[in-house]
Amino acid sequence: AVAIRLDDVARSFALPGGGTFAAVRGVTLEVRAGEIVGLVGRSGAGKSTLLRLMNLLERPDRGSVTVDGAELTRLGKRELRNARRRIGMIFQQFNLLQNATVFENVAFPLRIHDAMNAPRLKARVEECLALVGLADRAASYPAQLSGGQKQRVAIARALASQPAVLLCDEPTSALDPETTRELLETLRDINRQLGVTIVIVSHELQVLGTLCDRVAVIEHGIVAEEFSLDDHSAPR
Ligand code: ADP
Ligand code: ADP
Numbered sequence: 001a002v003a004i005r006l007d008d009v010a011r012s013f014a015l016p017g018g019g020t021f022a023a024v025r026g027v028t029l030e031v032r033a034g035e036i037v038g039l040v041g042r043s044g045a046g047k048s049t050l051l052r053l054m055n056l057l058e059r060p061d062r063g064s065v066t067v068d069g070a071e072l073t074r075l076g077k078r079e080l081r082n083a084r085r086r087i088g089m090i091f092q093q094f095n096l097l098q099n100a101t102v103f104e105n106v107a108f109p110l111r112i113h114d115a116m117n118a119p120r121l122k123a124r125v126e127e128c129l130a131l132v133g134l135a136d137r138a139a140s141y142p143a144q145l146s147g148g149q150k151q152r153v154a155i156a157r158a159l160a161s162q163p164a165v166l167l168c169d170e171p172t173s174a175l176d177p178e179t180t181r182e183l184l185e186t187l188r189d190i191n192r193q194l195g196v197t198i199v200i201v202s203h204e205l206q207v208l209g210t211l212c213d214r215v216a217v218i219e220h221g222i223v224a225e226e227f228s229l230d231d232h233s234a235p236r
Contacts, residue, residue: 088158
């Protein structure tokens with residue numbers, strides 16, 4: 001099954017001095033369900049824009065975006081909001097609520113979108129925290145956590161809505177190498193255990209080599225090259 005399909009997607013930005021800059025210039029890309037795909041390339045190549053096109057955080061100027069069976073580019077506001085719940089996203093800087101506990105950070109999307117009773121909500125939050133190895137930190141605040149733990153909270157929050165797809169924008173760039181390795185293992189476990197499809201933007205070759213089934217090289221807003229990686233589950 002196909003989890004994500006971009007069909008001739010393009011996106012330009014207006015330049016301050018007039019004119020436009022074409023950040024993504026016609027990308028056709030398919031990600032299969034359960035796959036882990038990396039987007040690599042130089043800074044400014046268009047990787048982050050491409051990732052944000054996958055949940056319509058950026059609207060394409062042309063082309064279509066289909067995720068988990070829904071053609072996002074044809075949906076109205078309300079339908080899009082529902083479809084987006086199947087797409088989790090995590091960021092380099094974690095984007096946690098600083099004044100909320102770990103529990104409340106993970107519960108946040110559920111409180112907004114789901115009419116879930118308190119025991120079910122608690123069970124779901126605890127399940128997601130357990131998935132990322134933070135079952136014992138529910139009462140902590142983000143400031144009390146390490147960078148790796150903060151990113152795990154962000155992953156748990158993304159998983160709370162049971163997404164089919166997890167979009168990761170430089171998720172390890174703020175982490176040291178050891179913490180990076182642990183986080184990649186967590187992402188791999190989530191992919192294996194839950195079947196969540198993962199797309200990850202990174203400029204770190206080691207990250208991509210460890211985690212990805214396939215890599216797309218982005219250059220000047222297009223996919224310059226795509227390649228599959230060898231069985232990365234072999235001992236390193
Ligand atoms: P990458 O993730 O590969 O570093 P980006 O997708 O962030 O690349 O950016 C690609 C190009 O598009 C860059 O030149 C960037 O300045 C430009 N760009 C990205 N987002 C915007 C925006 N919101 N407004 C104007 N220019 C943007
Ligand atoms: P079901 O979907 O019927 O609950 P699964 O085997 O898919 O069965 O899921 C097993 C458990 O994992 C369930 O309790 C479910 O809530 C949880 N789960 C499944 N997918 C996700 C996900 N993407 N994120 C978080 N939890 C999930």
